[in-house]
Amino acid sequence: MDTGLLEKLCMQVYSKYPEISGVKPKVQAQGEGYLLVFKNSARASNGVNIQRIIRVVASASGKIIKVSSSK
Numbered sequence: 001m002d003t004g005l006l007e008k009l010c011m012q013v014y015s016k017y018p019e020i021s022g023v024k025p026k027v028q029a030q031g032e033g034y035l036l037v038f039k040n041s042a043r044a045s046n047g048v049n050i051q052r053i054i055r056v057v058a059s060a061s062g063k064i065i066k067v068s069s070s071k
Helices: 003-016
Strands: 026-030 033-043 051-059 064-070
Touching: 003 033, 003 051, 003 064
Parallel strands: none
Antiparallel strands: 026 033, 033 051, 051 064
């Protein structure tokens, strides 16, 4: 994946999910596009660690097709 395209996609995801800002995704080729998986963990108010996973399916041209997230 082109680094410019990856940066563009990351900025779109970071704007919607600021809690994963700065996390570098794991990128996999998928069909004619890409799957980007962002993983981050945060501490809840009760002290429990919560893992946050954001999966983004994007076309080869850089358009986000689908986003799913864990809670």
